[in-house]
Amino acid sequence: MTSGASRTGRQRLAPDVRRRQVLDAAVAVFSEEGFHGASMDAIAVRAGVSKPLVYAHGGSKDELFAACLHREADRLLRSVQSAAGEPDAEPLARLRRALRAFFLALTTRRQGWTVLWRQASTGPFAGEVDALRRRIVEEAADLMAGGLGVPRARVLPYAHTLVGAAEGLADWWLTDPEAAATTGPGDPADVLADLLVAVVGPGLATIAPSGAVSGER
Amino acid sequence: MTSGASRTGRQRLAPDVRRRQVLDAAVAVFSEEGFHGASMDAIAVRAGVSKPLVYAHGGSKDELFAACLHREADRLLRSVQSAAGEPDAEPLARLRRALRAFFLALTTRRQGWTVLWRQASTGPFAGEVDALRRRIVEEAADLMAGGLGVPRARVLPYAHTLVGAAEGLADWWLTDPEAAATTGPGDPADVLADLLVAVVGPGLATIAPSGAVSGER
DNA sequence: ACCTTAACTACCGATGCGTAAAGTAGCCCG
DNA sequence: CGGGCTACTTTACGCATCGGTAGTTAAGGT
Structure with missing residues (x-):
């Protein structure tokens, strides 16, 4: 099977x-x-x-589980990072590509996603998945801080919000694929990435400007 | 203790x-x-x-766990619903109040939140927590559909995104309280609710108007 | 043919759910 | 105030499951 x-x-x-x-x-x-x-x-x-x-x-069982975690975490992070591409590219485009890679990884390696997020998020291995999550959040925070010209600590809550939003959308997509399919035509990973960028993009733009950190960028 | x-x-x-x-x-x-x-x-x-x-x-152990789930789910849903208030009030204000109640419930009944989200989200009880989640999403979808004048099916992905974003923010807040405390002064539940509304509000406003579905409502 | 070693069958000890049996003490009624 | 109903406790056990291992068997290169 x-x-x-x-x-x-x-x-x-x-x-x-x-x-x-x-x-x-x-x-x-x-x-x-x-x-x-x-x-x-x-x-x-x-x-x-x-x-x-x-x-x-x-x-042992613990070691085996830890090995699963490491492998799946590595694969996910690697694919998202490589999809983001050159650091000097357009930040919003990088974010969109990273999101697309994230959604794509969920379908190609769905079991790995389940293990990481829904099984390891508690118990003695919570630290492992928290570390991965934190690294993803850091990526997102770097992207935002660079794109908006704002100190990193300031965008941290927004990064967590973005990652959480991606998770919520991903879970819905995996749980109820036919409903999610009505969102739009074309590659679902593309559609979902676009959707997420459309939701949080305008809101994020408002935190950047107007005097806070004027000169930068 | x-x-x-x-x-x-x-x-x-x-x-x-x-x-x-x-x-x-x-x-x-x-x-x-x-x-x-x-x-x-x-x-x-x-x-x-x-x-x-x-x-x-x-x-039995299963029945006991199910009873815990039902009680905690009921409490959470009830507090969020009652906080939203009158259906004829301003939609955005209702959303903000509901979010505030959600964040507040996490601290006052943190163990219940942990049981629901991090323990029951997998295994034979996944259906229970999925049902609760779905009801919360429905609330959010109703709020959005009413506030934007858009058919419900259209806002469903946004509702899932919003709920996921709230979860991500909540987890961060509970995991790393001192970092989250730097977000702003005052009641954390208020700060987080405002933050979330600020992030998704502008993006949601863009999906509403301009001829998309003209006749309906 | 033979030896290395991957692989299997069978088993042990521990843990934990669930219950039975028998005794003990709180609370109500006369 | 005294007796009894019954909620509650203590103790012990049956049974199943599961992590982990010892001893044995066969595959395949040389």
Whole structure:
């Protein structure tokens, strides 16, 4: 159904290939059942291997979950950062590209998103996902501060608001795709990115100017 | 530390009072440990009663958790709705009041918020919290549709965006209070509500007018 | 043929939900 | 004031699940 399980019972594979299989299965099961709800047996079954193999390649349950978190966080952050592009480009365009990459990443790696946001946001791993979130917020804050010519501390609440808005829109899109499809024609990631920019853009523009920090830019 | 535990070991109380005690303890423990992390023993200790009594008043662990969800969801929704006030009042003012009540509810009933958003948003209870979220979004959508004179389906994505933005801002506020405190002087709930209205207000105003849907309303 | 090692079957110990049984003390009624 | 109803406690246990491991088997290169 999801990732590569199946196969004959016994098959020798290269360690890194198996490790990737195990990680994929772990992400899938963790995303569906949550950390506590997922059992190592279920992960083993999903991966199409036996339980000791999971321990051999993934370590303990905590280590395995942490590995999932790191991999998915890395992928998400990397794709968003690379999509933003050159730092000297137009700030609003960079923001829009980053948002588009974010929405796109959710569909291509939806299970990873679920693990990160809905499973790891609590418990002993909350620090991990908080760190990722904070890095994303920092990116957004840098973008805003640079684009508006305003000190970073001043745009921090707006960055958190923007990221939260993106999350809310993303969750709706993933939860109720047919309703979200009526938003407009074309690539959904494009439509949603445009929509978000349209909502927060004018509001953000008002915090910039009029005497606060005159000279800059 | 939190709610009414303590007391001498034995005390006869009215059933509804005991039930409230058990529910309070359950919300506290669930918010701190999560659903799976919380044990019925821990809830019993927190409530200052014995384990069988927890089962007598709260039912099974699932039923107890569901009861917590229902009560906290009801309280949050009720306070937000009552704060919005008369339907014929100024839409933007209603929105601002509702937002203020929302932010205020987070501090006065922070454990309930934690249980609802960070513990119940996944697993078998995801439907419960999704229902609450959807009702809040509906409120927001009604407010927008009425204020802008636009069909409801059109403002749905904006409603989800607004609610997500409020969540993001709220999480930041609760996670990093001292940083959020630098946002401005005065009652934080007021400051945050104003901030959010300032961010999304101008953007929302642009979606209203200019011929899009002429005849309707 | 053989040896390395990936992989499996089977198992242990711990934890936690849920309940049963028996005793104890608060509160109401006579 | 005394007796009894019953809410409540203590204690103990059954049962299931799950994390983690020991000992065994077979795949595949050399």
